[in-house]
Amino acid sequence: MKQQKAAALFKENKSPIIQNSIPVKMLIACFLSCIFGIVLMALLSHYMLMAVHIGIIVCLLITTPLFAAGKISINTACLTPMLLLCFVYTPLSWFTFDGLLGCTPYLSILYITIITLTYYRRIQIIFLSLYGAMMVGLTIHWLITWTGTRDMEQIINILVAYVLTAILNVSIIEGVKRKNLEINQHITDLSLRDDLTGLLNRRAIGQVFSRMESNFRKENTEYAVVMLDVDKFKSINDLFGHNLGDSLLKNIAASIQHCIRSEDYAFRFGGDEFLLILPNVNREDAHEICARFETELNNIHGYAFPLTVSKGFALRSEGTSTTEVLDLADKRMYEVKRGQMNDENSIEESQIK
Numbered sequence: 001m002k003q004q005k006a007a008a009l010f011k012e013n014k015s016p017i018i019q020n021s022i023p024v025k026m027l028i029a030c031f032l033s034c035i036f037g038i039v040l041m042a043l044l045s046h047y048m049l050m051a052v053h054i055g056i057i058v059c060l061l062i063t064t065p066l067f068a069a070g071k072i073s074i075n076t077a078c079l080t081p082m083l084l085l086c087f088v089y090t091p092l093s094w095f096t097f098d099g100l101l102g103c104t105p106y107l108s109i110l111y112i113t114i115i116t117l118t119y120y121r122r123i124q125i126i127f128l129s130l131y132g133a134m135m136v137g138l139t140i141h142w143l144i145t146w147t148g149t150r151d152m153e154q155i156i157n158i159l160v161a162y163v164l165t166a167i168l169n170v171s172i173i174e175g176v177k178r179k180n181l182e183i184n185q186h187i188t189d190l191s192l193r194d195d196l197t198g199l200l201n202r203r204a205i206g207q208v209f210s211r212m213e214s215n216f217r218k219e220n221t222e223y224a225v226v227m228l229d230v231d232k233f234k235s236i237n238d239l240f241g242h243n244l245g246d247s248l249l250k251n252i253a254a255s256i257q258h259c260i261r262s263e264d265y266a267f268r269f270g271g272d273e274f275l276l277i278l279p280n281v282n283r284e285d286a287h288e289i290c291a292r293f294e295t296e297l298n299n300i301h302g303y304a305f306p307l308t309v310s311k312g313f314a315l316r317s318e319g320t321s322t323t324e325v326l327d328l329a330d331k332r333m334y335e336v337k338r339g340q341m342n343d344e345n346s347i348e349e350s351q352i353k
Helices: 002-013 022-043 047-068 074-096 104-118 121-145 152-191 202-219 233-240 242-259 284-296 320-352
Strands: 225-231 265-269 273-281 309-315
Touching: 022 047, 022 074, 022 104, 074 104, 074 121, 104 121, 121 152, 121 225, 121 284, 152 202, 202 225, 202 265, 202 320, 225 233, 225 242, 225 284, 225 320, 242 265, 242 284, 242 309, 265 284, 273 284, 284 309, 309 320
Parallel strands: none
Antiparallel strands: 225 273, 225 309, 265 273
């Protein structure tokens, strides 16, 4: 039964948490590093730095379960530990371990690398800008107040090496990330597209429904679900061959793409079934789009048989869940199909009489 397939569809499309993502590995590495840091700082009697490590572990113990439960994103889970490391631990270690000549510059390179790996776009720029400004301020303060023996050549070499290392790290990591994003996007596009028609496939349905459902619940944005089924497609395949059947599906997919709006989604739902998800529409809009499709369908020529497609649609507000709305659209489509079959049978009976 197609209603059962529709209900199972959402179970297939629930995306599991990707356990091997870089931010997740960062959280694990951060936890282990903090354990080591607590022990080391306790042995060196640097209790302020030890307290920061303890604070980070407390944050991880709070945010990690929230992330695992899906209540916060991985980037949000990483945010508080990163803020403590960058803007509390860095200045404390700077003044504890002799500023530019201590270990803090090396630690800051590590933190810059972590920021670049973990965050994307605007938050990364803000993070790096604030952290860079703080490091410049600490360096200037150290140069003005440092009372040790000055070896300017050594200091200049350290500063040049530090700046070059930071710039190279960020540039190389950003280049790799950008390339990976392009590859992943290409792979995702291929995996979410039907090979024959070029429409989205079943793998993409759950993602789109999730987005539509979020807008519906938060902003009460209506959307419609349209089910389409090619009439007598099995008979067409049996009589004229699969090559012609494939040609027919391609032409129908092209007609669908011509009649929908840029914000609409079209899927090949099954062999001869298609699904449309139409965001931000009312009943009249959905009727209009279906009518446009009917017009496009009438423009398909070159077949030795009449081409008809049964349609049924439902608005999100007509059901209590996406599965129920999909089932309702499917049911209405089959009612149309049964009506057409009954009409054909009536015509045949009248001709016999």
